[in-house]
Amino acid sequence: MISRLAGLSxxxxxxxxxxxxxxxxxxxxxxxxxxxxxxxCHTPLGPQGPMMEQNLAGRLVDKNPAFTAIAPNITPxxxxxxxxxxxxxxxxxxxxxxxxxxxxxxMPFAMYRGLSDDDVMSVVMYLRTxxxxxxxxxxxxxxxxxxxxxxxxxxxxPQPEEGVSVAYGAYLAGPVSxxxxxxxxxxxxxxxxxxxxxxxxxxxxxPWGVSVAANLTPHEDGLAIYTDxxxxxxxxxxxxxxxxxxxxxxxxxxxxxxxxDDLSAIILYLRSLPPLPDAG
Numbered sequence: 223m224i225s226r227l228a229g230l231s232x233x234x235x236x237x238x239x240x241x242x243x244x245x246x247x248x249x250x251x252x253x254x255x256x257x258x259x260x261x262x263c264h265t266p267l268g269p270q271g272p273m274m275e276q277n278l279a280g281r282l283v284d285k286n287p288a289f290t291a292i293a294p295n296i297t298p299x300x301x302x303x304x305x306x307x308x309x310x311x312x313x314x315x316x317x318x319x320x321x322x323x324x325x326x327x328x329m330p331f332a333m334y335r336g337l338s339d340d341d342v343m344s345v346v347m348y349l350r351t352x353x354x355x356x357x358x359x360x361x362x363x364x365x366x367x368x369x370x371x372x373x374x375x376x377x378x379x380p381q382p383e384e385g386v387s388v389a390y391g392a393y394l395a396g397p398v399s400x401x402x403x404x405x406x407x408x409x410x411x412x413x414x415x416x417x418x419x420x421x422x423x424x425x426x427x428x429p430w431g432v433s434v435a436a437n438l439t440p441h442e443d444g445l446a447i448y449t450d451x452x453x454x455x456x457x458x459x460x461x462x463x464x465x466x467x468x469x470x471x472x473x474x475x476x477x478x479x480x481x482x483d484d485l486s487a488i489i490l491y492l493r494s495l496p497p498l499p500d501a502g
Contacts, residue, residue, distance in 0.1 A: 244340050244381075245340060245343035245344040245346070245347045246340075246344050246347070247344070247347050247348055247351065249340070249341065249344040250344035250345050250346070250347045250348025250349070251348045252479070253341060253344060253345055253348075253398060254278075254345055254348050254349065255476065255479060256476055256477075256479035256480055257394060257398050257399045257476065257477060257479070257480050257484060258345070258398055258399060258476075259399065259473035259476030259477065260278065260296070260345075261274075261277055261278055261473075261476065262471065262473035262476060263281070263283050263293040263328070264278045264279070264280055264281070264293040264294070264295075264296055265277050265278055265279065265281065266279060266280070266281040266359075267281060271475065272475070276355050276357075277297070277352060277353070277355070278295070278296050278297050278349070278352055278355070279295045279297055279299075279300070279355035279357055279359070280292065280293050280294045280295040280296070280300065280357070280358070280359035281293055281359055282359065282360070283328060284328060284427075286427070287365065288364070288365055288366045289326060289327065289362065289363065289364040289365060289366060290362060290363045291326065291327060291328055291362050292359050292360045292361060292362045293359070294358075294359065295355065295357060295358060295359060296349055297349075297352050297353065297354050297355045298349075298350060298352070298354040299354035299355055299356045299357070300358075301358075302349070303354075305319075305320050306320075307343065307346050307347075307350075310346050310349070311342045311343060311345075311346050312376075313325060314334055314337070314342055314345065314346070315331070315334050315335055315337055315342055315376055315379075316331065316335065316371070316372060316373070316375065316376055317329060317331045317334075317371075317372050318371065324368050324369065324370070324371065324372075326362055326364050326368050330400040330403040330404075331372040331373075332372070332403055332412055332413055332415065333396050333397050333400035333402065333403045334397060334400070335372065335373055335376060335379075335397070336379060336393070336396055336397035337379060337397045337398070338379045338380060338381040338382065338393075338397075339378055339379055339380070339381070340381045341381065341397075341398070342379075384483075385483070385487070386483050386486045386487045386490060387487060387490065388487075388490055388491050388494045390484075390487045390491075391486075391487035391488045391489070391490050391491025391492070391494075392491045394484055394487055394488050394491075395488045395491050395492065399477070399488070401438065401488070402415065402419060402420060402438075403415075404424060404426075404435050404471075405420050405421075405422050405424070405435045405436065405437075405438045406418055406419055406420060406421065406422075406424070406435075407421055407422070407423045407424060407501040408424055418498065418501055419439075419495060419496070419498075420437065420438040420439045420444070420492070420495050420498065421437055421439060421444075421498040421499070421500060421501040422434065422435045422436045422437035422438065422444070422500055422501055423435060423437075423500060423501030426470075426471050428470060428471060430469045430470050431469070433469040433470065433471070437498070437499075437500050437501070438492050438495065439492070439495045439496065439497050439498045440492070440493050440494075440495060440497045441497035441498055441499055441500075442497075443498075443499050443500040444497070444498070444500075445492055445493070446497070448463065450486075450489050453489050453492075454485060454489070456468065457472075457474070457477050457485065457488070457489075458474060458477050458478040458480070458485065459474060459478065460472060460474040
């Protein structure tokens with residue numbers, strides 16, 4: 223691992239991509255198993271929830287008329303084992319595989335493009351250390367055209383200053399946890415982040431039935447009616463103030479791993495959003 227990272231540092235310094243990255247295994251573990259909730263899509267599900275003995279080994283995520291989306295095995299036994307660290311980071315942030323093919327939805331590239339250099343490399347570092355789980359869950363297929371790219375090549379994204387602040391909350395709720403993608407209405411070109419940020423309304427279909435992403439803005443249709451303590455329980459426990467259990471696909475178990483400060487920063491950011499009525 224040390225030699226791999228030494229080579230990575232040299233490649234970054236020469237190539238200009240992800241320059242000055244200072245990845246941390248501890249940070250990577252926190253992100254993947256906590257607020258980023260990678261296992262919410264990449265870990266197989268059993269009757270009791272995620273099958274952690276197959277953590278990150280991939281699974282069918284969604285099947286609908288537009289696509290059959292399969293999250294791949296991202297353990298060291300999966301195809302990513304043959305990718306360099308820089309290639310894996312590019313796949314995470316830009317949706318481009320080493321062969322130039324593009325990764326389709328529902329990977330939230332609109333959000334992941336904002337992951338800092340340090341954080342994306344911390345994620346890569348951690349993924350290299352998780353237990354290898356053999357198995358190939360299959361390949362995604364799409365009946366819709368995929369774009370040639372999700373944006374221009376990413377040069378470098380700085381690490382934001384951590385703390386209980388609106389700015390850091392925006393980073394956590396956006397690039398890290400991608401809350402704002404799921405909770406923003408979808409338009410023809412993806413989430414309408416410029417006009418309907420956080421207004422909810424997107425439908426998720428699964429074994430639990432249909433769940434609708436809630437309005438996260440401080441409108442009376444959204445979060446205005448809840449206290450911070452109630453929001454904490456909803457985000458990390460999936461419990462409404464009346465004790466009712468909320469439905470998937472919110473990754474409550476992963477979000478429960480957030481630090482108190484990070485959760486406070488997210489709530490502070492959500493309170494700062496322009497108040498919008500429910501979408502639709």
